[in-house]
Amino acid sequence: MPYTPSLDVSSMDKSVDPCVDFYQYSCGGWQKNNPIPPDQTSWSVYGKLYQDNLNFLRGILEQAASSSSERDALTQKIGDFYGACMDESTVEKRGLAAVQSDLDAISELKSAEAVTPLVARLQFAYGRTILFAQGSTQDPDDSEQQIAEIDQGGLGLPDRDYYTKDDAKSKEIREHYVLHVQKVFELAGDDPEAAKQNAETVMRMETALAKAQLTRVERRDPYKLKHKMKIAELAQIAPSINWPGYYKDLQYPSFEILNVATPDYFKEVNAELTGEPVANWKTYLRFHLVDSFSPYLSAKFVDENFEFYRKYLRGAKEQQPRWKRCVQYTDRNLGEALGQIYVQKVFSPELKASTLDMVRRIEDAMGQRIRDLDWMSPETKQQALTKLAAIRNKIGYPDKWRDYSSVRVARDDFAGNVERAREFEERRDINKVGKPVDHGEWYMSPPTVNAYYSAQMNDINFAAGVLQPPLYDAKLDDAPNYGDTGGTVGHELTHGFDDEGSQFDAKGNLKNWWTKEDREKFDARTKCVQDQYAQYVVVDDVHINSKLTLGEDVADLGGEILAYIAWKGAESGKKLDPIDGLTPDQRFFVGFAQWACANERPEDLRLRAITDPHSPAKYRINGVVVNMPAFSQAFSCKAGQPMVNPPEKVCKVW
Ligand SMILES: [Zn+2]
Numbered sequence: 223m224p225y226t227p228s229l230d231v232s233s234m235d236k237s238v239d240p241c242v243d244f245y246q247y248s249c250g251g252w253q254k255n256n257p258i259p260p261d262q263t264s265w266s267v268y269g270k271l272y273q274d275n276l277n278f279l280r281g282i283l284e285q286a287a288s289s290s291s292e293r294d295a296l297t298q299k300i301g302d303f304y305g306a307c308m309d310e311s312t313v314e315k316r317g318l319a320a321v322q323s324d325l326d327a328i329s330e331l332k333s334a335e336a337v338t339p340l341v342a343r344l345q346f347a348y349g350r351t352i353l354f355a356q357g358s359t360q361d362p363d364d365s366e367q368q369i370a371e372i373d374q375g376g377l378g379l380p381d382r383d384y385y386t387k388d389d390a391k392s393k394e395i396r397e398h399y400v401l402h403v404q405k406v407f408e409l410a411g412d413d414p415e416a417a418k419q420n421a422e423t424v425m426r427m428e429t430a431l432a433k434a435q436l437t438r439v440e441r442r443d444p445y446k447l448k449h450k451m452k453i454a455e456l457a458q459i460a461p462s463i464n465w466p467g468y469y470k471d472l473q474y475p476s477f478e479i480l481n482v483a484t485p486d487y488f489k490e491v492n493a494e495l496t497g498e499p500v501a502n503w504k505t506y507l508r509f510h511l512v513d514s515f516s517p518y519l520s521a522k523f524v525d526e527n528f529e530f531y532r533k534y535l536r537g538a539k540e541q542q543p544r545w546k547r548c549v550q551y552t553d554r555n556l557g558e559a560l561g562q563i564y565v566q567k568v569f570s571p572e573l574k575a576s577t578l579d580m581v582r583r584i585e586d587a588m589g590q591r592i593r594d595l596d597w598m599s600p601e602t603k604q605q606a607l608t609k610l611a612a613i614r615n616k617i618g619y620p621d622k623w624r625d626y627s628s629v630r631v632a633r634d635d636f637a638g639n640v641e642r643a644r645e646f647e648e649r650r651d652i653n654k655v656g657k658p659v660d661h662g663e664w665y666m667s668p669p670t671v672n673a674y675y676s677a678q679m680n681d682i683n684f685a686a687g688v689l690q691p692p693l694y695d696a697k698l699d700d701a702p703n704y705g706d707t708g709g710t711v712g713h714e715l716t717h718g719f720d721d722e723g724s725q726f727d728a729k730g731n732l733k734n735w736w737t738k739e740d741r742e743k744f745d746a747r748t749k750c751v752q753d754q755y756a757q758y759v760v761v762d763d764v765h766i767n768s769k770l771t772l773g774e775d776v777a778d779l780g781g782e783i784l785a786y787i788a789w790k791g792a793e794s795g796k797k798l799d800p801i802d803g804l805t806p807d808q809r810f811f812v813g814f815a816q817w818a819c820a821n822e823r824p825e826d827l828r829l830r831a832i833t834d835p836h837s838p839a840k841y842r843i844n845g846v847v848v849n850m851p852a853f854s855q856a857f858s859c860k861a862g863q864p865m866v867n868p869p870e871k872v873c874k875v876w
Contacts, residue, residue, distance in 0.1 A: 227691065228692040228694065228695035228698055228702050228706055228816065229695075230816065233248070233255070234248055234250065234251050235247060235250020235251050235254075241865045245840045249818070249820070249843075253819065253821055256819075257821065261541060261542040261543070262538060264823055267820070269820075271692065273546075276546055276550065278564075279552075286304065287301040288301075298631070300556055300560050302632065302639075304548050304552045306632065306639055307547070308544060309634065309636065312634055313520060313637070316637065317519065320518070320519060320637030321511060321512065321519070324343070325410075328340065328504050329508075332500065337503050338468050338495075339467065339471050343471070345648075352375075352511070353510075354373065354376055354488070356373075357371060357651045358655045361450075365659065365726075368657050368658070368659060369479060369481060370474060371480060371482075371483060372482055372483065374436065377431060377432055378424070378428060382432040383438075384396065384399075384832070385432035385433065386432060395535070400422065400425050401421070402534075403420070403509055404418050406509060406512055406516070406523075420508075420509070427498065430494060431487070434484075434487045438835070439767070442835075447484070448481065451482060452479060453466060453469075456488070460488040460489065475652075475655045477655055515640075535829055536829055537823035554667075555640060556631075557666075558626070559624075561619060562623055562668075565618060569668070569686040569689070572696075573618075576696065577689050577707070578617050584712050584784050584788045587712075588715055589607060589610055590787065597747075598743070605727075605728075609718060609727060610715075611728075612729070613680055613681060614679070614680065616664065618685070619686055620664045621662050659679070661681070664683060667685065668685050669685070671685070673713075673714050675723065677717070677726040678730040680718065680726065680729070682714040684710070688707075688710065692816070693710070701789065701806045704792070705809070705814035707817075708788055712780060712782060712784035713777040713780070713781030714777070716776060716777040716779075720773040720774075720776040723773065724736070747875045748772060748776055750875075751873045752769060754768075754873055755775050755841065760827050760828070760830075761824045761827040762828075767831065774837065779845075780875055780876040783876065786852055808857065810856070818842050849874065853865070
């Protein structure tokens with residue numbers, strides 16, 4: 223892996239006053255030196271590290287793919303998966319034939335009653351949700367148990383808002399989308415006139431579905447997604463679906479209760495199932511099958527998929543080279559097989575020990591912070607401390623690897639490999655129903671450059687990929703490491719106590735543990751953050767939807783405060799000298815800012831303003847430091863400068 227230090231002075235722009243725009247001061251040089259590559263939709267420290275990981279994994283996969291009789295089972299699987307993906311001429315020759323049997327099943331559809339059994343079949347193998355989403359989930363009232371769940375889905379655009387908003391840009395995107403749907407039908411063999419009509423049918427059906435969906439902001443309220451019921455009750459909401467038959471088709475373990483996340487959506491599905499003729503369902507399903515599987519078909523499908531989803535919607539200029547896509551598909555489909563080899567090479571036991579030590583120090587800081595809060599009652603504090611103590615720390619990779627031995631991977635069948643890997647994951651997910659929760663499970667592969675908190679698991683997870691330079695840098699001093707990775711650890715930890723996560727208790731159950739007064743005070747504090755971020759502009763006249771980003775913004779602020787406290791604790795008694803002209807405190811804050819250095823395309827910013835719960839990079843730094851008096855002290859900023867909030871405007875949640 224190439225090495226870049228986690229604090230890089232050449233990435234700064236010292237001509238900018240840190241008290242005026244700290245992000246620009248810390249990242250101006252990086253932005254100048256790192257233009258967005260044509261095949262990327264944005265470019266960032268995280269994105270660049272992920273590209274380095276892809277390059278590294280490519281080496282592993284090329285070696286695994288070169289045929290040799292001595293390959294073990296794991297090497298054979300990842301090698302042949304990658305090799306089949308790289309075998310473009312075979313993929314090209316097969317064309318649409320790769321999905322022909324499912325297309326035939328759609329064309330043979332004869333009645334409305336036959337739609338759902340077919341949906342069940344297609345849901346199994348195709349990436350995007352077909353009509354709706356299904357699977358297992360933790361019971362919101364008993365997080366140790368897995369139950370069945372169904373949820374909204376079935377749209378081709380990235381969010382329901384694209385179908386409902388009335389501004390000129392949204393209308394333009396809808397027009398482009400209809401043209402894209404038409405193109406997909408033409409590629410699948412329709413004449414242009416039929417393709418045009420079919421595209422209009424798809425758009426009309428999806429619009430009706432979209433209007434019945436919850437918004438992303440509504441979905442941040444866990445109570446809006448909790449509707450546990452018996453199959454018989456679901457049958458009253460959507461009587462035109464034979465639910466016992468549906469679950470039998472998917473071979474679910476038997477169960478009494480399931481969660482219907484979005485009952486209104488299933489009322490709409492029911493209305494469309496009775497209102498739309500079978501011919502329209504054939505059209506809808508055919509589009510979703512071909513569109514969602516396009517990346518794995520022949521070049522004309524791959525190209526059209528790129529043109530609309532990555533180029534038009536997100537601003538990329540060029541398609542990524544094939545090897546890069548094939549590495550990502552292998553990671554996505556056999557992540558814990560590829561990940562085993564990755565962590566052997568990049569994630570030493572020493573690295574695991576040192577990052578775990580940092581995690582523990584930040585948890586201690588959180589405990590201290592909770593005990594010191596001047597606005598919270600002792601009863602709620604006790605509950606918060608209990609929850610903090612119950613958080614599980616998962617570092618790097620799972621203790622027990624997923625067993626892919628039942629997945630057949632063929633060297634000459636890329637699309638089939640993807641289908642079989644997906645079926646394996648679907649089956650694995652469905653089979654959890656009725657079983658106790660596996661706390662060792664990860665929702666991210668080890669090479670992923672990311673981390674997450676799960677409210678129902680009450681655990682924090684840091685993939686090995688996010689604990690590498692230039693994020694965590696064992697060669698550098700603690701200041702930038704705590705500012706950067708320490709802040710990430712604090713961020714994930716704070717998610718357990720943000721406006722959403724704080725509604726779950728120590729066991730991960732959706733259960734209130736706050737006194738009424740404390741909750742009101744807490745809500746007023748998060749409102750401060752919500753109002754602050756609502757002022758920030760993403761692109762043109764689009765502001766941050768701060769009701770969507772609130773949890774992330776609270777986690778960003780809380781996380782950095784915890785990292786600062788933990789760092790001060792770890793360094794107490796040591797005499798630290800300035801390095802490269804930066805004091806230790808300045809290094810902490812520049813280290814923090816440099817995790818987020820990025821260049822972003824306007825198209826991608828616009829899409830993420832609708833879909834991404836995170837604020838744009840610049841505000842994830844500037845929005846935090848204005849609320850940290852330690853920052854103004856570190857840079858001797860004066861009252862009245864943009865990065866200095868007067869005391870009455872400082873938001874303080876945790
Ligand atoms: Zn987060």
